[in-house]
Amino acid sequence: MVTPNPLGSLLVSWWITRTTQILCEKVPAPPEQVRDFYADLNNLKTVHPLIVSVRTTARRENSDGYEQTYRICDRIPLRGFAIRIGYQAHLRVYTHGKVITEARQFPRVRLTGMVSFELVDSGTLVTERLWIQAPRPLAGITNREAVKAHRAMLSGIRSHFETRS
Template identity: 25%
Template sequence: MTRRSFELTTTIAAAPAEVIDFLMDLTQHRGLHPYLESAVVVAAGVDTEGPWTQWRVHERPRLGPFRYSIRFPARMLRSSATSMVGTVQAAPGCSLVTTTTASLVGGQTVLSEITRVTAPLLLVGYMTSQARIAHARTYALLPGEFSRPR
């Protein structure tokens, strides 16, 4: 298995806990995440690491000009009031782990995410590229979500 990672940051006019609340609910990512078709909660609970939600996700990423469907489990863990960890098992041997933190800086939230991609050598570049495209678009549009009345 090969690993790659990338980091994204954005600034949002909202409280850190509110931003993490929003991100924990994958149904709210539709329209922000370019590949997301649907997300359905299949389980939820609390363990020693914090409250978590298990999702069944349907995405339609691109391979050149073509789109294809992929369905996979995703687990969102609220690790603190201002942080979360997302774990996606996209296919056997192919995973993404995101660690997200929200910090109050100058009256706004600075949201940072580190994404770690693990996949076979032949797939890791493609998976990292697709994850970066999707997450960068989400991070670019996220501040606008909080500028609208909620």
């Protein structure tokens, strides 16, 4: 499960590394619309370069929003070819404000995020704080590909709303 403090529940050993990344993008739309688009992984499939398929497996409403679990299939580039990886993603979407994300992949790869949607003059500033955890042999490629994919995703979200303006 995802907790509001992603760092509080992560155990890191000599075998597992963790990096932190902060990515931002200005999107020309109101925060509520951008957050609703971001929080539906079926939408993200259209702008995330690695996602091949998305299937909702569970949804639970609660007093301050909802939690939703998905089964995702990614296509990960690896030295000239691509491998498919299936994993579970869990989102905690607050009625007003942030989205907490957690994706767990084999072998012991975890991407935890806290995403905020701040009203700015030209629309919304989306800030994605990512904690990327992976075994040492996979840490470099995992971090590089995750950051590259999430930058492209945020740019794709901006483009999606630019074309609707």
